[in-house]
Amino acid sequence: MVERRTLFGRLLPHLVLLAGVAVVAFPVYLAVVGSTHESAVIANGQMPLYPGAQAADTYYRTLFIGPGRTTREPVSGMLLNSFLMAMIIAVGKIAISILSAYAVVYFRFPLRMAAFWMIFVTLMLPVEVRIYPTYKVVADLGMLDSMAGLTLPLIASATATLLFRQFFMTVPDELVEASKIDGAGPFRFFKDTLLPLSRTNMAALFVILFIYGWNQYLWPLLITTRDDMQTIVIGIKKMIVTSDALTEWQIVMATAVLAMLPPVLVVVLMQKLFVRGLVETEK
């Protein structure tokens, strides 16, 4: 389809894309702007569209002191909690699922397919569905208000297991056989061949799972009560109180901006690997 397009015809796609970007970017811009004004300015209901002068002060207070009137927790602690939770969930999910996929694909053991189907079926049972029994178990194990309670129930992952299984099935059998002849046992084959080949897949999954962990809301809300166990997503919610007068909006905005940064950083830093993991099959 080679056609001479008019100026308008060439501009139109860009206009549509720009409109899309604006819709996505405007709220983010508002949050950034909001975090640079004094509390009173926003509380007045006059949200300015230009940056104010309070940025340094607001971010300092947000990170190290916390909103004076509501939660009083510095956001740096929440950031750390969220970061730890997202990391543990992402790394844990990848570790567990790559091992289970390895077992399901490369070993013959009794009830292998049964195990596979059981993993598969849990796809239908996300946290929200099994939240009561899961809460009960975690509570009985005494893991409320702990990092373990926050992350363990979220680590098992059928999706990641399935993805690794699909990938392993595309690895030629001859590689396993060549490894056997080269004297590499199951562990060596996993470490020397399968892991390096899965690198890009792991990177792609890591990005997705880190963001999944970072964005968790319902589960941390249930499981954490202590302020120092709070994640940043919960923290934002708690900063907003019904009475507008008490809400320090500039700090809420700053927290929102801070909450966006780590996922963005992860995506940006891992983008090259991430894209390769999605498109490339390096064999």
Place this chain on the structure above:
Amino acid sequence: MASVTLTDVRKVYHGGVEAVRGVSFDVADGSFCVLVGPSGCGKSTLLRMVAGLETISGGTVRIGDRVVNDIEPSERDIAMVFQNYALYPHMSVYDNMAYGLRNRGTPKAEIDQRVREAARILDVEPYLDRRPKALSGGQRQRVAMGRAIVRKPQVFLFDEPLSNLDAKLRVQMRVEIKRLQRALGVTSLYVTHDQVEAMTLSDLLVVMNGGRVEQIGTPTELYRRPATRFVAGFIGSPAMNFLAGRIENEGTVTIDGHRIALGTPARGMLPGAAVEVGLRPEDLQLANGGGAQLSMEVEFVEELGATRLLHGRSAGGAITVQVPAAETRSSGTLGLAIDPALVHLFDPADGRRAGMAG
């Protein structure tokens, strides 16, 4: 070095597929054995049992004087070259060759020395730091060979190692494999379905069909005296012609009334019995003057440069004749002269070489 001895080896896959049904043969130390046969005849299965990649359902496999049925592949002192090369994609050429040695705990200096020597022999020195992805098919093939030779194994196993290469490269690598095997003197088992590869490479040629061995021998033996119609049709290119005939007496067969003399008497065959008369295209000659025993109607001609193939019909069935390029006759009805010593007879009932035993 070591010989390889198979005794009544069988393989039944899960689900009851009998891929190999009792195969016995013996590959002498240092010789080159080629397994050849049509697709699905069980060649790969047999080779993989020798490698230890497939369990052995029955019989024994010996390497040297050691029964290896229950020994791990890495302990069998073998090296294998796969059809798709099976190089580790994430490792450099150097690491691909060194990997097996490292796993065995060979000292670093020795690994380095062996890898560099193999690279030199195989002409892949400039690529040692590259990934397999950045190599051509022929270069990958060499690296796969290199991976095999650095291990200094007792036995080389090849499963159709050349079938992913283009025709020219295939011929070149074939010669190289043969030269290398001669130089190293390593006992080799080589699977192919290419009969030219089979003829040119082998000291010992094993023709398989349906999980069984049809015939074992040197390439010349199999070409000159095929034991079955199957072997006769498989070995030799273009393939042998088979014409329906009848025994007239010990010294003569007839094809649709045309009498053909036999070099060796057809002992033990009753006059009137049906036989298949096998005639190789290259053994047939166009008759000069009155010497024709058979005639053919030429239908079309294939030009091969040095020779020419005349395809057509004759009494008893379709026939192909190979004539030198200088031959001017290539159409119409042509008389054929047949050397009695080069007539093969097969029993149509079981396909065995008939009558002319001994």
